[in-house]
Amino acid sequence: MLKSIAYILVDLDNEQKEIILRKASFFVQDEVTAEDLNNRRKKWIRFSKAAITDVIGELSYHCNRSRSNRECLFLDELITHLEFYERAG
Secondary structure (H helix, E strand, C coil): CCCCCCCCECCCCCCHHHHHHHHHHHHCHHHHHHHHHCCCCCEEEEEHHHHHHHHHHHHHHHHHHHCCCCHHHHHHHHHHHHHHHHHCC
């Protein structure tokens, strides 16, 4: 029996997708999400509830340890963006 996964659609630009792939690719194990993140033309990325939570946690880890204010602010903005969709989904 196939298990249906409910996806949360998240609006991301290419820079945000690149940061997720660079900093939290270990937590993007779902083929659908990985394919969406690698497709530069795709704007709405499908995340499972567990994956989006794990990505937020990993990005928070990197944000807390960042020595660059610019990177920390960008990560914080991305985390807030993902948390909005996590709560809405």
